[in-house]
Each structure stands twice: as C-alpha cells, then as structure tokens.
Amino acid sequence: xxxxxxxxxxxxxxxxxxxxxxxxxxxxxxxxxxxxxxxxxxxxxxxxxxxxxxxxxxxxxxxxxxxxxxxxxxxxxxxxxxxxxxxxxxxxxxxxxxxxxxxxxxxxxxxxxxxxxxxxxxxxxxxxxxxxxxxxxxxxxxxxxxxxxxxxxxxxxxxxxxxxxxxxxxxxxxxxxxxxxxxxxxxxxxxxxxxxxxxxxxxxxxxxxxxxxxxxxxxxxxxxxxxxxxxxxxxxxxxxxxxxxxxxxxxxxxxxxxxxxxxxxxxxxxxxxxxxxxxxxxxxxxxxxxxxxxxxxxxxxxxxxxxxxxxxxxxxxxxxxxxxxxxxxxxxxxxxxxxxxxxxxxxxxxxxxxxxxxxxxxxxxxxxxxxxxxxxxxxxxxxxxxxxxxxxxx
Numbered sequence: 001x002x003x004x005x006x007x008x009x010x011x012x013x014x015x016x017x018x019x020x021x022x023x024x025x026x027x028x029x030x031x032x033x034x035x036x037x038x039x040x041x042x043x044x045x046x047x048x049x050x051x052x053x054x055x056x057x058x059x060x061x062x063x064x065x066x067x068x069x070x071x072x073x074x075x076x077x078x079x080x081x082x083x084x085x086x087x088x089x090x091x092x093x094x095x096x097x098x099x100x101x102x103x104x105x106x107x108x109x110x111x112x113x114x115x116x117x118x119x120x121x122x123x124x125x126x127x128x129x130x131x132x133x134x135x136x137x138x139x140x141x142x143x144x145x146x147x148x149x150x151x152x153x154x155x156x157x158x159x160x161x162x163x164x165x166x167x168x169x170x171x172x173x174x175x176x177x178x179x180x181x182x183x184x185x186x187x188x189x190x191x192x193x194x195x196x197x198x199x200x201x202x203x204x205x206x207x208x209x210x211x212x213x214x215x216x217x218x219x220x221x222x223x224x225x226x227x228x229x230x231x232x233x234x235x236x237x238x239x240x241x242x243x244x245x246x247x248x249x250x251x252x253x254x255x256x257x258x259x260x261x262x263x264x265x266x267x268x269x270x271x272x273x274x275x276x277x278x279x280x281x282x283x284x285x286x287x288x289x290x291x292x293x294x295x296x297x298x299x300x301x302x303x304x305x306x307x308x309x310x311x312x313x314x315x316x317x318x319x320x321x322x323x324x325x326x327x328x329x330x331x332x333x334x335x336x337x338x339x340x341x342x343x344x345x346x347x348x349x350x351x352x353x354x355x356x357x358x359x360x361x362x363x364x365x366x367x368x369x370x371x372x373x374x375x376x377x378x379x380x381x382x383x384x385x386x387x388x389x390x391x392x393x394x
Contacts, residue, residue, distance in 0.1 A: 014078070014312045022079055026086035029059065034090030041218065043357050047168075048093060048218045056094075057123025061087075062101025070117035072102075076319035077253055081260035081311060088264030089271075092367040093218030095261045100126040100165060104173060105250035106194075107238040128169035130160040130195075130224055131247060137162075138380050140175075140247055141187035145226060147176035154178070154193065154236070156205070156229040162374075164221040166208060171196050174226075175243050192243035193235045205229030215366030251376070252318055255328040258375040259311035259335035262368065266304045266339040269346035269364040273297060276350050276359070293349060300342045307335040326388040333381040336371035343368040 015023070037049055056062060064080045066072025073079075080102060088095030101120045104127045108116060119125035136142040145158025156176055166172060172195040179189030197203045206229055208222040238246050274297060277288040287293045314331045317324040343365040347354035354361050372378045387393050 014316065019079060019082060022075075023082050023086060025059065026061075026083045027089075029055065030086050030090040030094075034087060034094050038091035038094070038218070038363070039360055042091065042363050045217050047220075048091075048097065052094065053097070053123060053126075056097065057101075060121070061098055062123045062126065063121025064098070065102045066117050066121045070113060071121040072117065073121075076315070077256060078312070078315040078319055080253075081256050081315045084257055085260040085264040085267070085308075088261040089268045091218055092261055092265060092370070093216060095264055096164075096216075097126075097219075099254075099257060100128065100169065104129075105246075105253070106173065107192075107246050107249070112194075112237075125170045126165075126168075127171045127173055128163055128165040130163050130166065130172045130174040132162045133159060134161055138377055141190070141244060143175055143177055143190055145174075145176040147178050147191065147193065147231070149178070149233075152233050154231045154233065156193075156226040156231065158226050160224040160226070162211070162221055163208075163224050164216070165219050166222040166224060167202065167220060168199055169197070170199055173237065175247060176226075179241055187244040189241050190243040190247075191240050192237040192246050193231055194237055195229070195231060195235065203229065215363070216370055252314070252324060252328040254375045255332035255381075256311050256314045256318065258371055259307065259314070259331040262332075262335035262339035262371040263304060263308050263311065265364050265368045265371070266300070266307070266335075266342040269343040269361055269368075270297065270300045270304060272359065272361050272364070273300070273346040273349040276353075276361075280351075287349065296345050296349060300345055303338045303342055307331070307338045310334055326385055329376075329381040329384040332375060333378050333385070336368070336378060339368035339371050340365075 033052060033055060037052060041047070060073045061083055063072030064075050064083060065077065066074070068074040080098065084095045084098055087098065101123060103117060103120060116125060131140065133143060133145060136144070145156065145160060147154040147156045156174065158176065160174075163172070174193045174195050175190055176193065177189055178191040182188055195203065202208055202224070206224055206226055208224045210220045210222055213221055237243075274288075277293050277297065278286050280287045310327075311331045314324055314327050317327060343361065346361045347365050350359055350361050353359055356362070
C-alpha cells in the first residue's frame with residue numbers, strides 16, 4: 001500500500017469541515033430554490049423573488065464577511081467566494097446579490113458601522129453602486145458627475161451608467177467630483193456618498209431608465225440621471241476627494257468574487273452538458289459514448305478545476321492579509337475566459353437544442369460572456385498583470 005504523507009504545515013487546506021458545511025448548505029439552497037427560480041424567471045426577464053432575498057438573509061449570506069459584533073458571521077473572503085460559486089451555479093444574479101450586503105466595501109466610520117452593518121447582515125439594507133459613466137467605465141478617474149456644496153448639503157448633477165439593482169436597493173454608493181478636475185492628476189477630487197432611498201423607487205432628484213441587456217436577468221441595470229439631488233453633508237463616505245481610492249480598495253475581493261461566479265457558471269454548463277450527453281441518443285447510443293464528447297467534457301472539467309484552485313489561492317491570500325493584485329487579476333482573467341469557453345462547448349454538445357431557450361445552457365453562456373467585462377474588463381486585467389511582470393507602466 002502506498003503511504004500518503006501528511007501535508008506540510010504550510011500546505012493550504014482549503015476545504016475544512018466548516019467550509020464544506022457552508023458549501024453544502026449553499027449548494028442545497030441553490031438546487032432547491034435558486035435554480036428553479038432561474039429556470040422560470042430568467043426566460044421572461046423576471047426579478048429575483050423577495051423570498052429568495054429573505055432566505056439568503058436568514059442563512060446569513062449577507063453577513064458572511066461582516067464581523068460578529070455587528071451581527072454578521074465574521075467569516076472571510078474564502079467563504080464569501082465559496083457561497084458565490086454555489087449560488088452562481090443556479091443564477092449569476094443571485095451570486096452577485098451577495099455583494100449588495102457584506103459591507104459593500106464601504107469606508108464607514110465607527111458610528112456608521114454600528115448603525116448600518118447590522119441592517120446589512122440582516123438583509124434589510126442592501127446597496128448598489130453608482131460609479132460608472134458613459135465616458136468613465138474602466139477609466140474611473142474620468143468621472144464628470146458633480147457634487148457642489150451648498151451650506152450643509154451637497155447638490156448632485158450628472159449621469160451614471162450600469163447601476164445594477166439601483167431601484168431595489170436601500171441605498172446607493174454614489175461617486176461624484178467635488179473638486180475641479182486636475183488634468184495631471186484626474187483621479188483626485190472624487191468623493192463618495194451614501195444615498196439613502198426607499199426600496200423600489202428613486203429619491204427626489206434622481207430618475208432612471210432600464211438598460212436593455214441580453215443577460216444578467218433577475219434584476220434591472222439602470223442609467224441614472226441626477227438633477228439636483230440634495231444630500232446632507234454627513235452622507236459623505238470617507239474623506240473628501242479620496243473616493244477614487246475607495247472605488248479601487250475592493251478590487252482584489254471583487255475579482256476573486258467574479259472568478260468564483262465564473263466557475264459557478266461553468267460548472268452549471270458542465271453539469272448540464274453531462275446530463276444531456278447521457279440522455280441524447282445518436283447513432284444508436286448516447287452522446288456520452290463518443291470520444292470527442294467525452295474529451296470535451298474532460299477538458300471542461302479540468303479547466304474549471306484549474307480556475308477554482310486559482311481563486312481559492314487568491315481568497316486565501318486576501319484572508320491572510322497579503323496583497324495579491326496580480327494574482328487576483330489572473331484569477332478573474334483565467335476564470336472568465338474559461339467560463340465563456342466552457343459554456344460555449346456545453347452549447348455545442350447540446351447541438352441545436354442549446355440554441356433554444358428550452359435549456360438553461362444558453363443562460364449560462366450569455367451570463368458567462370459578461371464576466372469578461374464587469375469588475376474590470378479582461379484587457380484591464382492583462383494590463384495589471386503585465387505591469388507587475390515588467391515593473392513599469394506602458
């Protein structure tokens with residue numbers, strides 16, 4: 001009998017018994033609740049049901065990374081990503097909904113934390129970002145939305161794009177320029193604001209138009225217009241003029257989260273393709289008996305596992321307090337490129353059936369395509385990686 005040596009102390013043991021239990025709970029919830037909702041609602045552009053949000057809150061998902069002293073579970077990025085993978089296996093939008101709690105990366109004061117974090121952990125205070133603009137996507141420093149001080153208030157004018165969940169959120173994190181733009185240092189002078197609102201409507205001074213998307217259904221993505229929105233001075237998050245750094249502070253977590261979501265989508269496509277290959281009969285037998293199909297599935301499975309192990313590593317690094325900007329960019333890039341490739345192969349295995357809305361594989365394919373764009377387009381990830389490798393900026 002071959003002796004298997006015990007792992008060295010520095011060998012990562014990613015899936016502890018506690019993490020396996022969290023994974024099991026998230027997987028059961030996904031297969032029993034999320035996936036049926038996705039199969040019913042995604043084809044008709046339906047919204048994530050309130051009951052799913054409440055169930056997620058009851059399971060503690062919105063407080064995974066919120067400290068226990070504020071009503072959260074006090075866990076790490078690893079557990080957060082582990083749950084995101086499972087939820088995204090059912091519906092990408094539900095896997096993304098996690099990020100609308102869990103502190104939203106806010107640079108809150110101690111007073112704000114005591115007030116807001118318990119409500120976030122309970123799922124009663126979920127947020128949305130109002131960051132990107134028509135001319136400020138990857139180029140965040142080019143923000144032009146303006147907030148001007150008038151006495152004890154800030155008055156906001158401008159337009160924002162790609163504000164997913166803005167209508168159903170309980171608050172917005174709004175980024176606006178509070179100082180004149182310095183052409184030599186355009187990232188300076190941007191500030192962040194907490195915009196309280198009622199769920200389901202926009203506050204006075206804000207109007208919205210839903211963006212017509214090909215995927216990422218379950219919630220709406222908005223173009224928002226700010227025409228004289230008035231905010232109290234106390235609504236500013238962090239220091240004035242340093243909102244750019246707040247926008248960038250959560251990039252490593254966001255990219256690990258995106259990698260996990262991409263893995264979940266790819267896993268969904270693989271599992272659907274395996275089920276279809278076993279039951280689809282051609283030339284006297286199931287598709288699964290043909291070597292080309294078997295090898296497709298093998299390559300898909302290997303690619304998924306490679307991406308998963310990379311995001312496991314990145315999440316572990318973040319939880320250990322180590323910077324890993326390069327590795328996080330790699331995880332996001334590798335996983336999202338893989339997800340589009342794997343979901344496309346799954347559609348190929350389904351043949352013509354995959355190009356219909358009768359099978360969920362087309363949803364996985366549409367949603368996987370988005371992972372190459374959001375949380376920093378993959379061209380930005382390549383820029384981050386190459387700058388780190390070469391030690392300079394082109």
